[in-house]
Amino acid sequence: MGLRLGDIAPNFKAKTSEGDIDFYEYLGDSWGVLFSHPGDYTPVCTTELGKTAALKDEFTKRNVKVLALSVDSVESHKGWINDINETQGVEVNFPIIADPDRKISEAYDMIHPNASVNATVRSLFIIAPDKTVKLIITYPASTGRNFQEILRVIDSLQLTANYSVATPADWKQGEDVVVIPAIKTEDIPAKFPKGFVEVKPYLRLTPQPNK
Numbered sequence: 001m002g003l004r005l006g007d008i009a010p011n012f013k014a015k016t017s018e019g020d021i022d023f024y025e026y027l028g029d030s031w032g033v034l035f036s037h038p039g040d041y042t043p044v045c046t047t048e049l050g051k052t053a054a055l056k057d058e059f060t061k062r063n064v065k066v067l068a069l070s071v072d073s074v075e076s077h078k079g080w081i082n083d084i085n086e087t088q089g090v091e092v093n094f095p096i097i098a099d100p101d102r103k104i105s106e107a108y109d110m111i112h113p114n115a116s117v118n119a120t121v122r123s124l125f126i127i128a129p130d131k132t133v134k135l136i137i138t139y140p141a142s143t144g145r146n147f148q149e150i151l152r153v154i155d156s157l158q159l160t161a162n163y164s165v166a167t168p169a170d171w172k173q174g175e176d177v178v179v180i181p182a183i184k185t186e187d188i189p190a191k192f193p194k195g196f197v198e199v200k201p202y203l204r205l206t207p208q209p210n211k
């Protein structure tokens with residue numbers, strides 16, 4: 001069975017475009033984004049890795065380390081990085097893991113045989129500093145991911161880890177959040193001094209507490 005939310009992300013050692021790593025050591029106390037792509041020298045993946053490199057400051061600001069992965073070799077990754085840098089106007093600034101024996105892909109259930117027997121799908125995992133898996137998304141090869149959405153989820157995860165709130169549909173930094181059902185309405189004023197609106201007894205909105 002594949003990984004599920006709340007599971008511990010498996011550790012691994014790997015060869016990458018930036019040298020050998022131990023995954024846990026590489027992450028340290030940071031959050032992690034580990035994402036697979038179907039293959040090097042493919043068009044959608046080229047744009048995805050370019051976009052990830054362009055968002056380096058956004059990931060760093062959030063204390064997130066990013067790693068990409070495919071079943072291709074380090075040599076292939078290194079050659080492809082030149083193309084990504086040239087065509088996307090970036091410097092790829094994160095490791096691309098080589099997983100030719102598919103050990104990591106299998107541990108993370110990144111190969112879906114009915115989609116492709118020999119390539120990883122577009123899986124993405126957000127991993128908290130305690131190494132628990134906080135988000136899993138899987139896209140088909142034909143659809144490039146929305147990396148603004150990944151940043152948005154990281155913002156939500158980091159906020160909701162520290163406050164008794166959840167974030168509503170399409171929420172973005174600075175917008176109102178919902179108070180989690182476990183908090184009684186009479187306890188809200190003490191916990192959320194910026195105020196709240198009770199739309200329904202189960203739907204209580206409050207300004208984002210850390211803004």
Ligand code: BEZ
Nearest residue numbers: 038042043044045141142
């Ligand atoms: C791509 O990354 O561009 C891609 C990979 C496999 C199938 C289709 C597109």
